[in-house]
Amino acid sequence: MIVAVLKFDCLGTGHSLFTEAIDLSLLGALEMVRASIIEFDHPSQKWEVRNLAGNLLFRHPSRHACLD
Numbered sequence: 001m002i003v004a005v006l007k008f009d010c011l012g013t014g015h016s017l018f019t020e021a022i023d024l025s026l027l028g029a030l031e032m033v034r035a036s037i038i039e040f041d042h043p044s045q046k047w048e049v050r051n052l053a054g055n056l057l058f059r060h061p062s063r064h065a066c067l068d
Contacts, residue, residue: 004016004017004019004021004022005017006022006024014027017035018032034052035051035052036049036050036051036052036057037049037050037051037052038050038063038066038067040063041059044059045061046059046060046061047059047060047061047062047063047065047066048066049066
């Protein structure tokens with residue numbers, strides 16, 4: 001089971017990974033920022049998760065595993 005965590009800083013701004021387990025729109029306007037990119041790597045025949053700097057974070061044959 002994946003647990004959704006919503007943290008608030010001292011200014012009242014909430015921070016979390018996106019989830020549909022909590023209807024975040026009830027809190028007001030949302031601002032989404034991409035944290036990673038998931039693409040298929042043809043030579044390795046695996047899906048890769050990279051951060052926005054391009055660093056490899058995770059690699060797996062299953063795209064679903066990469067999304068998790």
